[in-house]
Amino acid sequence: MAETFEGDAQRKALVVMATGAGKTRTVIALVELLMRANWVKRVLFLAERVALVDQAARAFKEHLPHATTVKLTDDKVSEGRVYVSTYPTMLGLINQTDGGRRRFGPGHFDLVVIDEAHRSVYQKYRAIFSYFDSLLVGLTATPKDEVDRNTYGLFDLADGVPTDAYTLEEAVEEKYLVPPRAVAVDLRIQRTGLRYDELSDAEKDEWDALEWATATCPTR
Structure with missing residues (x-):
C-alpha cells in the first residue's frame, strides 16, 4: 500500500484479506508507517456498527499507543490523531457547525480507512469519501465487481485486481487460519x-x- 501511495502516486488503495487474517492490524501498521514518514497526521477509521468501532478503537490503542485514539460514538469533542466512528455518526458531525465553522473540514484527515468496503460504499454514506480530501484505504474480504456494486471502481482499480491481497489459502498455508468447516x-x-x-x-x-x-x- 505504501508503494502505491509513494511510488505509483495513487491516493486510493483496496486491501482484500480473508476474514480473521488481521485487516485492522494491517492497516494500523500502515498508519504507523505513514505517521513516521510524516505523510499522515490524522486518521479516520469508519466501521458499520458500534461493536466494530469499539473493536477497532481497542486495537489502535493497543498497537499504536502514542497516537491518541478518539471514539466518536462516545466522545465528540476530544482531539486526537486517530478517530474511529460509525458512518451515521461521522455524517452527522460533518454537517455540524460551530460559529459558522465546521469542526471536520475537507482537509481535516490525511487518511480515511473504510472497513467492510464491499458494503458501505454503496449507501448514502459514500458522500463521506467524496467530502474528505485524503488518502483512501478500503478493507474487505469479499469485494464486489457487479455493474452497480463495484468495489474496485471506487478505488480506480480494474475488476478483480486489488491493490494488495492476502487469500484464505495463504493464511491457512502460513497457519494464521484453519480451513473452513x-x-x-x-x-x-x-x-x-x-x-x-x-x-x-x-x-x-x-x-x-x-x-x-x-x-x-x-x-x-
Whole structure:
C-alpha cells in the first residue's frame, strides 16, 4: 500500500484479506508507517456498527499507543490523531457547525480507512469519501465487481485486481487460519420469518440504511 501511495502516486488503495487474517492490524501498521514518514497526521477509521468501532478503537490503542485514539460514538469533542466512528455518526458531525465553522473540514484527515468496503460504499454514506480530501484505504474480504456494486471502481482499480491481497489459502498455508468447516444450523428466521417491529433499534438502523432496490423487506 505504501508503494502505491509513494511510488505509483495513487491516493486510493483496496486491501482484500480473508476474514480473521488481521485487516485492522494491517492497516494500523500502515498508519504507523505513514505517521513516521510524516505523510499522515490524522486518521479516520469508519466501521458499520458500534461493536466494530469499539473493536477497532481497542486495537489502535493497543498497537499504536502514542497516537491518541478518539471514539466518536462516545466522545465528540476530544482531539486526537486517530478517530474511529460509525458512518451515521461521522455524517452527522460533518454537517455540524460551530460559529459558522465546521469542526471536520475537507482537509481535516490525511487518511480515511473504510472497513467492510464491499458494503458501505454503496449507501448514502459514500458522500463521506467524496467530502474528505485524503488518502483512501478500503478493507474487505469479499469485494464486489457487479455493474452497480463495484468495489474496485471506487478505488480506480480494474475488476478483480486489488491493490494488495492476502487469500484464505495463504493464511491457512502460513497457519494464521484453519480451513473452513461447514456446520448445519436450524435458524428460526428461516422457519418463521422476521418482522420489522421485532428488530432491535440497531438492527432497524442497519436495515433502513440498505438499498431498497436490492433488499427484501421483512414483514411489517
